[in-house]
Amino acid sequence: MFRNNYDNDSVTFSPQGRIFQVEYAAEAVKQGSVVVGIASKTHAVLVAIKRNAEELSSYQKKLFQIDEHVGIAIAGLTSDARVLSNFMKQQCLGHRLTYSRNMPVRSLVDMIGSKAQINTQHYGKRPYGVGLLVAGVDDSGPHLFEFQPSGMTEEMVAFAIGARSQMARTYLERNLDKFKTSSREELIEHGLRALKESLVQDRELTVENTSIGVVGYVKGDKEGGEEKKKKVEPFQVFDGQDVQRYLELVADDKKDDKDGSGPQPATVADEGEQMEVDAY
Amino acid sequence: MDHRPQAWGRPRDDVYGAYDGSYLNNSGPRTVTQSPVVTGTSVIAIKFKDGIVMAADNLASYGSLARFTDVKRLRTFLGTTVIGFGGDVSDMQFLDRHLEELAVDESYEAEPTIDEDDQEAKKASQLNAGNIYRYLQKLMYQRRNSFDPLWNHILVAGFDSASKPLLGSVDLRGTSFTSPSLATGFGAALAQPIMRKYAATEEDAAKLTREQAVGVIKECMKVLFYRDARSLDRYSIAIVTKDGIELKEDEQLEKQSWAFAERIKGYGTQTV
Amino acid sequence: MTSIGTGYDLSNSIFSPDGRNFQVEYAMKAVENGGTSIGIRCKDGVVLAVEKIITSKLLKPGANKRIATVDRHLGVVSSGMLPDGRHFVDRARDEARSWRDNFKTPITTADLASRMGNYLQAHTLYQSVRPFGITAIVGGFDAQEESPVDGEVGNGPSCGAGGKNPDKKYGGPFLYMIEPSGLYWGYYGAATGKGRQAAKAELEKLDLTGEGITLEEAVKEAARIIYVAHDDSKDKEFELEMSWISGKDGPTKGLHQEVPKALREEAERLAKKSLDDSDDEEEEKKDGDKMEE
Numbered sequence: 090m091f092r093n094n095y096d097n098d099s100v101t102f103s104p105q106g107r108i109f110q111v112e113y114a115a116e117a118v119k120q121g122s123v124v125v126g127i128a129s130k131t132h133a134v135l136v137a138i139k140r141n142a143e144e145l146s147s148y149q150k151k152l153f154q155i156d157e158h159v160g161i162a163i164a165g166l167t168s169d170a171r172v173l174s175n176f177m178k179q180q181c182l183g184h185r186l187t188y189s190r191n192m193p194v195r196s197l198v199d200m201i202g203s204k205a206q207i208n209t210q211h212y213g214k215r216p217y218g219v220g221l222l223v224a225g226v227d228d229s230g231p232h233l234f235e236f237q238p239s240g241m242t243e244e245m246v247a248f249a250i251g252a253r254s255q256m257a258r259t260y261l262e263r264n265l266d267k268f269k270t271s272s273r274e275e276l277i278e279h280g281l282r283a284l285k286e287s288l289v290q291d292r293e294l295t296v297e298n299t300s301i302g303v304v305g306y307v308k309g310d311k312e313g314g315e316e317k318k319k320k321v322e323p324f325q326v327f328d329g330q331d332v333q334r335y336l337e338l339v340a341d342d343k344k345d346d347k348d349g350s351g352p353q354p355a356t357v358a359d360e361g362e363q364m365e366v367d368a369y
Numbered sequence: 370m371d372h373r374p375q376a377w378g379r380p381r382d383d384v385y386g387a388y389d390g391s392y393l394n395n396s397g398p399r400t401v402t403q404s405p406v407v408t409g410t411s412v413i414a415i416k417f418k419d420g421i422v423m424a425a426d427n428l429a430s431y432g433s434l435a436r437f438t439d440v441k442r443l444r445t446f447l448g449t450t451v452i453g454f455g456g457d458v459s460d461m462q463f464l465d466r467h468l469e470e471l472a473v474d475e476s477y478e479a480e481p482t483i484d485e486d487d488q489e490a491k492k493a494s495q496l497n498a499g500n501i502y503r504y505l506q507k508l509m510y511q512r513r514n515s516f517d518p519l520w521n522h523i524l525v526a527g528f529d530s531a532s533k534p535l536l537g538s539v540d541l542r543g544t545s546f547t548s549p550s551l552a553t554g555f556g557a558a559l560a561q562p563i564m565r566k567y568a569a570t571e572e573d574a575a576k577l578t579r580e581q582a583v584g585v586i587k588e589c590m591k592v593l594f595y596r597d598a599r600s601l602d603r604y605s606i607a608i609v610t611k612d613g614i615e616l617k618e619d620e621q622l623e624k625q626s627w628a629f630a631e632r633i634k635g636y637g638t639q640t641v
Numbered sequence: 642m643t644s645i646g647t648g649y650d651l652s653n654s655i656f657s658p659d660g661r662n663f664q665v666e667y668a669m670k671a672v673e674n675g676g677t678s679i680g681i682r683c684k685d686g687v688v689l690a691v692e693k694i695i696t697s698k699l700l701k702p703g704a705n706k707r708i709a710t711v712d713r714h715l716g717v718v719s720s721g722m723l724p725d726g727r728h729f730v731d732r733a734r735d736e737a738r739s740w741r742d743n744f745k746t747p748i749t750t751a752d753l754a755s756r757m758g759n760y761l762q763a764h765t766l767y768q769s770v771r772p773f774g775i776t777a778i779v780g781g782f783d784a785q786e787e788s789p790v791d792g793e794v795g796n797g798p799s800c801g802a803g804g805k806n807p808d809k810k811y812g813g814p815f816l817y818m819i820e821p822s823g824l825y826w827g828y829y830g831a832a833t834g835k836g837r838q839a840a841k842a843e844l845e846k847l848d849l850t851g852e853g854i855t856l857e858e859a860v861k862e863a864a865r866i867i868y869v870a871h872d873d874s875k876d877k878e879f880e881l882e883m884s885w886i887s888g889k890d891g892p893t894k895g896l897h898q899e900v901p902k903a904l905r906e907e908a909e910r911l912a913k914k915s916l917d918d919s920d921d922e923e924e925e926k927k928d929g930d931k932m933e934e
Contacts, residue, residue: 094651095651099771100652100653100768100769100770100771101651101652101653101664101771102664102667102668102670102671102771102772102774103667104644104645104650104663104667104670105667105670106667106668106669106670106671106672106673106674106774107671108771108774128701186507187503187504187507188496188500188503188504189499189500189503190499190500190530193478193494195478196478199727202724202727203724203727203728203731205724206724206725206727206728207728209724210725210728210764210770210771211769211770212768212769212770213769227494228494228530229494233701239722239724240724240727240728241723241724243700243705244700244701244704244705245697245699245700245701246699246700246701247699248697248699258697258699261699262698262699265698265699429794429795437795439795439796440794440795441794441795442794458794461794462792462793462794463792465791465792465794466741466742466745466791466792469741469791469792470738470741473712473713473737473738473741476710476712476713476896476897477709477710477734
């Protein structure tokens with residue numbers, strides 16, 4: 090049997106210039122349940138499907154607050170995500186302490202990018218097996234970033250990662266033009282609709298398995314007639330009964346898809362248990 | 370007599386006593402800066418309705434010797450913030466280089482990440498006076514807690530995150546506060562009372578015009594020139610507004626002279 | 642001789658019997674798959690440009706910059722593995738900073754290229770690391786005039802620094818390209834990435850070694866070359882990103898900056914026009930105006 094000799098570690102290039110270990114790590118991201126993020130001019134939202142390992146167990150959290158102005162959604166190895174999340178929390182706190190301001194989201198994301206890149210260049214290290222969507226606001230507005238195990242970080246208008254996320258991305262691409270001017274509520278609605286696209290047939294969004302995270306700007310109060318600085322609406326996660334009213338927004342099955350692409354056939358087994366993923 | 374080669378060329382113990390190598394032992398407490406060496410005197414600043422005026426003379430003294438007369442003690446940061454240094458000049462240079470590094474860091478991020486035409490947002494994402502003020506507080510306090518203070522008293526002037534004028538002071542102990550008018554060194558005793566006459570509160574300061582503020586500062590520089598023995602009539606003045614910084618580094622107090630002093634009994638080298 | 646199956650290509654820092662380090666060669670393969678980057682050194686400055694392939698419609702337009710500032714007067718662009726490019730930039734910034742710490746003056750382009758060449762070379766020496774999957778182009782403008790030492794507070798001496806030859810020219814625009822092996826050369830025009838062959842051919846047509854071209858001409862040529870090098874049969878759309886560095890008396894005042902939007906758009910318009918014109922010559926019947934933004 091042909092054995093690929095180039096995929097044993099992350100310090101070996103294949104003859105095509107690829108690093109298989111990094112590509113395999115990217116596969117771990119696809120094993121995690123799907124998360125979606127969208128940014129508008131005023132807000133950035135994250136929505137996620139939570140999984141439970143078994144019927145009677147609780148659901149694995151997917152959204153985490155990093156700092157007042159930043160939150161992340163994770164897909165892949167939860168314990169790797171925790172390492173990155175702790176690091177990001179420390180950086181944000183340190184920045185707030187020394188400069189008394191929100192850490193710019195771009196610099197934060199660049200830092201985990203650099204951290205992850207090191208793991209792809211040194212023997213004995215392995216790439217992180219987790220992908221992140223980072224949503225936050227800073228002095229230059231709301232942002233959404235995608236982070237990959239390779240250390241690649243890119244700013245997106247909207248994105249989805251995790252199992253069967255391609256369907257969600259297709260929805261996002263179709264509605265791309267609407268996001269910029271969307272309101273907070275509309276953004277959440279789009280996120281949930283994108284999420285629904287990625288569901289396996291005869292599963293649906295419930296108060297148990299859905300998480301919503303929002304961060305953004307609220308209209309600043311005017312003081313002395315002068316336009317005041319925009320105020321940050323801190324990153325907040327909604328779970329359980331708090332997501333009920335949002336679920337109702339998308340509960341109607343009369344989809345607003347113009348091109349009427351019906352629900353996709355579900356063939357992929359969502360609960361593939363090859364790897365301990367999104368479980369604790 | 371000791372003829373061993375290792376003793377060649379050395380002073381004889383029997384004549385001069387054993388060599389005292391005690392200075393080589395580092396058993397005592399580690400000592401760091403105990404006092405400033407080359408120093409700048411007062412920095413003074415006052416708020417007005419559109420910004421802040423700051424001034425400091427161009428003298429660096431070595432003890433009571435007027436050693437350097439062209440030293441610029443008002444430094445700018447990113448074209449939006451002015452930082453005035455009193456105290457040790459070499460520590461000021463250290464801080465200046467440190468702030469330069471921060472400014473270079475900012476140039477990395479000079480890429481607008483949102484709508485290309487939104488220059489306002491780009492500017493908002495750079496470090497402002499509020500951020501620098503906080504940074505210097507942390508830095509000075511941390512140095513004092515490691516018992517190796519930077520021997521300076523610093524004034525920071527610019528605009529904070531809410532685009533309001535900010536004037537703050539940090540000293541070598543990390544003590545910090547803001548006020549409508551501030552002065553370091555002798556200025557705290559000599560200039561502050563004058564400035565408070567015009568801007569006792571933020572409300573008063575918000576009524577001052579730019580011309581009035583500059584006038585007050587010049588008046589204070591004049592008083593300092595006569596009452597502070599480590600001062601000079603050449604000075605730098607900076608005016609910070611939303612439009613940027615006007616910095617003049619070679620100003621001269623007009624028609625001021627110490628010539629009269631010769632006629633004062635007991636002054637200088639008079640013998641009669 | 643093929644490298645595969647010999648076992649000499651399975652780890653870094655191993656020579657094959659004919660004296661090659663295959664892992665470094667494979668790293669260069671990673672570079673050859675990346676979007677095209679070019680640099681032009683002209684009379685009064687340096688221009689850097691990169692073809693950013695748009696891999697997803699969901700990417701925020703104009704947000705993900707590929708050209709980085711290393712120090713105020715230095716820019717870097719690279720082709721190949723993007724995270725490695727970030728690592729390169731981080732290291733270059735550290736080098737520039739430590740140079741400033743030591744010497745109280747900005748690092749010259751040549752010194753930075755040397756430091757980074759060493760760094761990349763070191764990554765070919767050990768089995769515990771892999772080479773960089775990038776080729777980087779470093780552009781800079783070293784100050785031509787006497788500039789103050791960092792942290793200088795006085796006027797300094799009234800005459801210039803000693804030991805200088807008044808007839809000699811100091812500083813100016815410089816351009817270097819650093820390969821995964823650590824090898825680097827100075828260039829008048831440098832190109833790397835997918836479209837490097839086409840880009841090199843175009844660069845060679847420019848008069849860069851003799852009289853030289855102006856910065857503004859170089860910006861326009863750089864845009865045109867990226868458009869020529871782009872293979873639109875293979876790749877989808879792309880974004881053009883350009884930066885430039887002039888001397889103190891030029892448009893960027895000695896700083897590395899993004900080319901202003903208006904100038905970039907003008908350069909892109911001309912680039913598209915010249916492509917259309919050359920298309921017309923080749924196939925006269927068809928009007929090639931498929932090109933969109």
